Amino acid sequence: MNPGALRPVDLAREHGLSTQAVRNYEDEGILPPAERSASGYRRYTPVHTQALRAFLALRPGYGHGVAAEILRSAGRGDTGTLFRLVDRAHADLLHERDTLAEVTAALGTLTTDPGPTPDSYARTDPTVGMLARQLGLHPASLRKWEAAGILHPRRDPATGHRRYPPEAVRDAYVARQLRRGGFPLDRIRTFTEQLRGAGDAGALGEVLAEWHGRLHRRSRAMLAAGRHLDAYLDLVPAPAAPTEG
Structure with a gap:
């Protein structure tokens, strides 16, 4: 021995x-x-x-x-x-970094102009069909995101149809970017919950800064x-x- x-x-x-x-x-x-x-x-x-x-x-x-x-x-x-x-x-980390950049750019647009929508939609909360056309998606995708807890539309009291207030429109745009980045629905739900809890644009920036910091620490x-x-x-x-x- x-x-x-x-x-x-x-x-x-x-x-x-x-x-x-x-x-x-x-x-x-x-x-x-x-x-x-x-x-x-x-x-x-x-x-x-x-x-x-x-x-x-x-x-x-x-x-x-x-x-x-x-x-x-x-x-x-x-x-x-x-x-x-x-x-x-390393490839997964780069993918997430690219997704963060896309989400940051999308949020920058949505927070400076919370209605990146055609004038015809800006006067009212869009319906599921209107929002789907804006996003280039099928309405079924929005309903699936709602079932997953990502989107929270309101119901029109007169018709019962879904209507998407500005916060839900923002969440839909963010969800689209994250889905393009390959994020699963449960992670998107967590992120949009963080956005809703953050509130104003400055707090949203803190959420993104934390994400950036996490990626930086992981890279190091x-x-x-x-x-x-x-x-x-x-x-x-x-x-x-x-x-x-």
Whole structure:
């Protein structure tokens, strides 16, 4: 047995973790399998130490699940999957950044001119058909967004038809931009709820600034994690070269 072998507590202490958390990470394949002493105790090495550092560094930027898959791929020498996971995470981040820019531009228009509508619609809250034409959508999409809690039209007391006040028109424009960005309906509902709670244009700006800050922190976390992952890859066995058939 290597006299310099490390115990779970040695890995845990560096990061303020419990020893059980370290064992769990090994059981989940995030850390490579450890040797066992004659009495069954786990014995770790500097490879495990760096694997744990890499995982904990990756997690803030990539999320727990993706970070775990990256470490599992590294542990089995599957760099093809590893790099695809890294590339996809960066592509997803860029996609979200582009969506934020589109939403910011859309909100800038809607808050400075809350009725980006034809004059014929500006004198009254539009109906579902009118708003759908403005957005270039089918009315069924607006009804689906209403069912999902994204839109809150009022009902005309005389006819019972849906009417969309300025706030609902704004939410519809934002929802369209987010859907184009690939956002699921539950996330759009959360965002429009934040917009309604924010109220004025200044508060809406705070919501967008928070979103921007979150993306900035995630980008920095992904950048910082790279050196820890690279150091770990230097310690694990290199993948076997493909054989010619």
